[in-house]
Amino acid sequence: MENHQIRSTPEPSLRRLARYLDLLHKLQKDGQINISSTQIGSEMSSDPTQVRKDIEYTGIIGKPKTGYVIAELIYAIETFFNWNNVSDAFLVGAGNLGRAILGYGHFKKYGLNIVSAFDISPDLIGTEIYNVPVLDFEKITNLAQRMKIHIGVITTPVECAQEVADKMVEGGIKAIWNFAPVHLKVPDGIIVEHTHLTQSLAVLTKNLHKQFLLDDKFSGEL
């Protein structure tokens, strides 16, 4: 629409960059200083040229023969995602999945700090999960406004997800990370990232199926 369009990075590149970061952290811990696109490619089973193209988006430049300085690359990727500035977030739905996310504890490294959880269950309201207080869902809109929260995580059952999203938007939340298997309807300008485990399962089972066919092992059955 506008002309001063931000040169946007392909989504596959974003996903791969996030994964390079895991590798880089690991190698840094092992004491490695530099890394080449060739090495990243071989560790992650992807093409070196693609790795270089991905890294280009972060703005960092490498050196012939030696590649990239790991520390610089880590910093560049984190800056690229703005993960150095941690944002406070709310989570709604303190069930199993919500609990798992609250317990993960490493999201701060990825720019996300969940400061409160919300639920409707009286048994949960008032408790703490991994030091995060569980509050009454009724209060979310008000609190989101007062605390200027911009990110919301939805880990409720599918039936309540849309209602939760509506309240979040009402409270001024700009980005929703949705784990409930339903497509949320939100106003323009609100970002929704749908993380549905069944999507991954779809890719997995399809590939497995294809592999079986290639193997010819089950060709009688299929």
Place this chain on the structure above:
Amino acid sequence: MENHQIRSTPEPSLRRLARYLDLLHKLQKDGQINISSTQIGSEMSSDPTQVRKDIEYTGIIGKPKTGYVIAELIYAIETFFNWNNVSDAFLVGAGNLGRAILGYGHFKKYGLNIVSAFDISPDLIGTEIYNVPVLDFEKITNLAQRMKIHIGVITTPVECAQEVADKMVEGGIKAIWNFAPVHLKVPDGIIVEHTHLTQSLAVLTKNLHKQFLLDDKFSGEL
């Protein structure tokens, strides 16, 4: 490599198809009989032509003016993913995330039936989580072979993931659904689907950032 290559469906289409299924189930429950690509597109904020192309991969054909019969479409998608034939699977890592996945309980509808969980913690071994027994990780290779398990789910901390994968492969597992943030190295022919939450977070935060820039609200800061 081979010539009798299976015409493979683009991964984005696979992911979208899995999401259409959620919508279709919901609409079916509401009593709707038929659906057009136009409606699917508007419900899921995607292009009707794309929806039709996706659906084409399942082999089903629609009718002009009325679209598709929901029941048929559901069946076609499920068959396409081979989700009518449920596969038994093992899960390793009975921590928060493992627990969340065991508790989800709907994966059977997506062809996945987790029959046993494994862990190394003596406190967990011998217990049951949502009716799934937790067994000693040492036994996984043997059991996987005996029970002819082909799918493994890894929800361990990152440090043990590779070792777990190795044991799974040793036990004859063909497809691994990996939640640990590390790229697993497996022999050719073994399928790995990496589901890293930080990948989604990367997409979310990048989009949020872009949106902020578009809104010009934070242009001074950035």
Place this chain on the structure above:
DNA sequence: TTTTTATCGAGAAAATTTTCTCGATATATT
């Protein structure tokens, strides 16, 4: 110092995926 080697970055080419266009057709309307 010169040569060799590994790697980067940029542009071109190829492949893939999405979007557009349009004729055909099933159903609804006149």
Place this chain on the structure above:
DNA sequence: AATATATCGAGAAAATTTTCTCGATAAAAA
């Protein structure tokens, strides 16, 4: 019965993403 309308499916076009090619260059080896 004829006309209008919504939608499909197929092929073409456009856009995007991945892969290839190659000249430049930093470091290592001769």
